[in-house]
Amino acid sequence: MDIRKALFLCLLFTGLLSCTQSSENSANENNLIIREQGSFAVGGTVKENPGTFNTITRGPEGQTYHGDHAYVFYQIPADARQYPLVMWHGFGQFSKTWETTPDGREGFQTLFLRRRFPVYVIDQPRRGNAGRSMAEGTFTPTPDEAFWFNTFRVGEWPVFFPGVQFSKDPEALNQYFRQMVPDIGPIDIAVNVDAVSALFDKIGEGILVTHSHSGGMGWLTAVENDNIKAIVSYEPGSGFLFPEGEVPAPIENSAGALVATGIPMEDFMKLTKIPIIIYYGDFIPETPDPNPGTDGWRARLEMARLWRDAVNKHGGDVTVVHLPEIGIKGNTHFPFSDLNNVKIAGLMSEWLNEKGLDK
Amino acid sequence: MDIRKALFLCLLFTGLLSCTQSSENSANENNLIIREQGSFAVGGTVKENPGTFNTITRGPEGQTYHGDHAYVFYQIPADARQYPLVMWHGFGQFSKTWETTPDGREGFQTLFLRRRFPVYVIDQPRRGNAGRSMAEGTFTPTPDEAFWFNTFRVGEWPVFFPGVQFSKDPEALNQYFRQMVPDIGPIDIAVNVDAVSALFDKIGEGILVTHSHSGGMGWLTAVENDNIKAIVSYEPGSGFLFPEGEVPAPIENSAGALVATGIPMEDFMKLTKIPIIIYYGDFIPETPDPNPGTDGWRARLEMARLWRDAVNKHGGDVTVVHLPEIGIKGNTHFPFSDLNNVKIAGLMSEWLNEKGLDK
Numbered sequence: 001m002d003i004r005k006a007l008f009l010c011l012l013f014t015g016l017l018s019c020t021q022s023s024e025n026s027a028n029e030n031n032l033i034i035r036e037q038g039s040f041a042v043g044g045t046v047k048e049n050p051g052t053f054n055t056i057t058r059g060p061e062g063q064t065y066h067g068d069h070a071y072v073f074y075q076i077p078a079d080a081r082q083y084p085l086v087m088w089h090g091f092g093q094f095s096k097t098w099e100t101t102p103d104g105r106e107g108f109q110t111l112f113l114r115r116r117f118p119v120y121v122i123d124q125p126r127r128g129n130a131g132r133s134m135a136e137g138t139f140t141p142t143p144d145e146a147f148w149f150n151t152f153r154v155g156e157w158p159v160f161f162p163g164v165q166f167s168k169d170p171e172a173l174n175q176y177f178r179q180m181v182p183d184i185g186p187i188d189i190a191v192n193v194d195a196v197s198a199l200f201d202k203i204g205e206g207i208l209v210t211h212s213h214s215g216g217m218g219w220l221t222a223v224e225n226d227n228i229k230a231i232v233s234y235e236p237g238s239g240f241l242f243p244e245g246e247v248p249a250p251i252e253n254s255a256g257a258l259v260a261t262g263i264p265m266e267d268f269m270k271l272t273k274i275p276i277i278i279y280y281g282d283f284i285p286e287t288p289d290p291n292p293g294t295d296g297w298r299a300r301l302e303m304a305r306l307w308r309d310a311v312n313k314h315g316g317d318v319t320v321v322h323l324p325e326i327g328i329k330g331n332t333h334f335p336f337s338d339l340n341n342v343k344i345a346g347l348m349s350e351w352l353n354e355k356g357l358d359k
Numbered sequence: 360m361d362i363r364k365a366l367f368l369c370l371l372f373t374g375l376l377s378c379t380q381s382s383e384n385s386a387n388e389n390n391l392i393i394r395e396q397g398s399f400a401v402g403g404t405v406k407e408n409p410g411t412f413n414t415i416t417r418g419p420e421g422q423t424y425h426g427d428h429a430y431v432f433y434q435i436p437a438d439a440r441q442y443p444l445v446m447w448h449g450f451g452q453f454s455k456t457w458e459t460t461p462d463g464r465e466g467f468q469t470l471f472l473r474r475r476f477p478v479y480v481i482d483q484p485r486r487g488n489a490g491r492s493m494a495e496g497t498f499t500p501t502p503d504e505a506f507w508f509n510t511f512r513v514g515e516w517p518v519f520f521p522g523v524q525f526s527k528d529p530e531a532l533n534q535y536f537r538q539m540v541p542d543i544g545p546i547d548i549a550v551n552v553d554a555v556s557a558l559f560d561k562i563g564e565g566i567l568v569t570h571s572h573s574g575g576m577g578w579l580t581a582v583e584n585d586n587i588k589a590i591v592s593y594e595p596g597s598g599f600l601f602p603e604g605e606v607p608a609p610i611e612n613s614a615g616a617l618v619a620t621g622i623p624m625e626d627f628m629k630l631t632k633i634p635i636i637i638y639y640g641d642f643i644p645e646t647p648d649p650n651p652g653t654d655g656w657r658a659r660l661e662m663a664r665l666w667r668d669a670v671n672k673h674g675g676d677v678t679v680v681h682l683p684e685i686g687i688k689g690n691t692h693f694p695f696s697d698l699n700n701v702k703i704a705g706l707m708s709e710w711l712n713e714k715g716l717d718k
Contacts, residue, residue: 028394028437030394031392031393031394031437032392032393032394032396033390033391033392033393034390034391034392034393035387035389035391037469038459038463038465038469039455039459040459040463040534041533041534041537041538044537047500047502048502049502053505053516053517055509055516055650055652056613056649056650056651058505058506058509058651058652060501060502062505062516063503063504063505063506064502064505064536065500065501065502065503065504066504066533066536066537067500069537071455071537073432073458078387078390094488096398096488099397099398100397100398100399104397104399106397107397110396110397123488128487128488128490129453129455129482129487129488129540130540131487131490131540131541131543132500132537132539132540132541133500134500135500136497136500137497137498138495138496138497138498139492139495139496139497139498139543139544140495141406141424141426141491141492141493141494141495141544142419142424143407143408143422143423143424144424145422145423145424145425146412146417146421146422146423147417147422150414150417156414157412157414157421158412174400175400177423177424177425177491178400178403178425178426178428178430178491179400180491181488181489181490181491182490182491182492182543184490184498184541184543185498185500254415290415291415292415292417293414
């Protein structure tokens with residue numbers, strides 16, 4: 001690091017107390033050095049009522065409405081690496097997924113800033129800070145957290161899985177449940193893909209990091225936009241894309257059948273042009289299990305392996321890492337915010353390095 | 360700054376190229392030096408369905424629901440000043456209010472980080488990233504942007520006010536309209552005040568910065584929580600609190616009557632214990648005007664002055680600054696993100712300094 005180099009030289013040549021003071025304060029190596037940060041909306045559509053707006057009566061005539069954009073918060077560190085990381089949340093989640101962990105530690109947003117990557121976190125259209133939806137919606141607060149506790153494989157409600165990488169402090173679970181937000185109107189895959197593609201049009205080449213529901217949308221976005229140079233996908237849930245005619249049979253599981261999608265070969269081939277890595281955590285049964293919370297993931301992991309084989313057969317570079325198989329135990333559906341998330345970040349860093357994506 | 364001091368000494372004693380390289384990169388004085396950043400939910404309530412959750416059938420029984428918290432994103436700079444700034448958005452807005460301006464420059468979030476204040480930006484309960492509401496809601500996308508263009512005093516739709524401090528680049532207006540989000544369920548003042556008060560319980564003493572609708576909620580929060588050491592309020596819109604028996608008559612205006620609120624004297628007196636400054640921008644008519652977009656602000660400015668007089672009569676320290684009166688022209692309802700927002704930030708800095716709040 002340049003600061004450390006400067007301070008080393010400063011100490012070497014001067015030995016002054018002020019150097020060490022500086023090192024302990026603003027030049028502390030634990031500080032984040034941010035060159036630029038901010039937020040913006042990207043993508044979306046506009047509708048306009050016919051007629052002319054009347055200043056006094058303020059009726060609907062002639063008024064416009066902008067919606068269905070994504071909201072993006074970004075930070076660019078000093079001495080930034082070439083490719084930014086674009087982090088896209090999963091179902092029911094928003095950018096918080098990548099921010100502070102439920103137990104209050106740094107999430108991938110800040111961990112990867114420390115690793116000198118520009119980081120963009122998204123709220124997809126109709127979600128969180130991108131709530132200005134083009135579609136009507138209704139919302140009813142419905143107790144559903146035991147469902148999510150099980151589906152996110154924290155445990156079997158209300159009991160934590162043994163060895164799970166999740167804090168037993170009740171405040172962690174409080175934060176975890178509060179990091180969900182509703183959809184405003186229906187989820188529209190095409191709207192989401194268009195907005196994230198617009199983001200890559202704006203920022204240029206980068207690396208897409210997806211989670212769960214954004215996994216499938218991420219493949220579609222990479223088909224649409226050549227600026228996506230690689231994908232890191234944590235526990236993609238659905239929407240695996242196969243060439244038409246090579247779509248595998250649905251995989252039955254106790255949460256329902258997991259169905260793959262067929263797309264034209266020409267589109268599919270775009271997924272063979274970029275390196276892709278997929279990670280799955282622990283507590284996924286090896287054989288059919290009556291608990292749909294875990295059994296759904298058995299099907300998804302199996303489908304991910306079929307997909308890997310299909311892409312690689314056509315010349316692609318897809319890796320599936322089932323974390324327990326490499327000795328990393330206890331991860332939930334959110335490996336990037338689990339207690340061992342620094343180790344998980346390390347795996348991602350190593351892979352990006354192997355692929356020459358961290359220059 | 361310590362880094363600059365270290366580099367100065369480094370240059371002085373060594374004259375090495377590496378010092379100047381460092382200065383241009385990570386030690387660049389334009390960089391933000393962040394000691395810590397993150398996000399969390401604060402406040403809120405929990406409900407729980409009776410019964411026992413069934414892992415297989417996953418019905419409603421025994422499930423919980425956490426909602427009505429605020430969402431907070433915070434950054435603490437190196438060498439931080441004592442009091443953090445807590446920035447609370449207005450009606451229809453979220454934390455974006457304080458982030459990048461519609462025309463792409465730094466907003467108050469980053470400007471005040473540069474001035475070494477810890478900065479907390481809020482999404483109030485049922486808004487934006489705090490969308491997990493305890494109340495039912497429906498949403499219909501309704502073209503309303505001419506209404507907001509006028510009410511926020513950017514101009515008289517579609518014409519900008521002459522000399523308005525707002526970019527004429529169409530992309531600025533695009534970003535401006537997209538920085539709105541709907542409420543999920545009704546706005547509940549008590550829920551909002553409780554959540555922001557819980558934030559001050561968590562972080563300790565600090566300064567509350569409000570805008571428009573959060574102005575009135577800010578007074579209520581200061582009545583509830585002694586950790587609020589000062590309030591900076593941009594264009595407070597409603598909810599001015601007077602002692603019962605001293606409530607002024609409603610102020611008629613072409614947007615409707617502006618009604619003040621009476622509270623017990625004991626509560627009111629808490630507002631006399633902290634310094635408070637209020638700013639209003641330009642384009643506010645001096646006499647009744649048929650345009651409700653601007654005339655509502657005539658009433659609010661008048662009420663703010665009555666309120667200042669009431670608080671100060673009881674020993675308080677409230678200042679109302681109507682920006683055009685001190686020669687600062689062209690500001691909209693969003694002075695902190697207008698084209699001259701660095702000057703507006705300067706006024707706030709000076710006031711905090713005068714009051715000894717920037718140590």
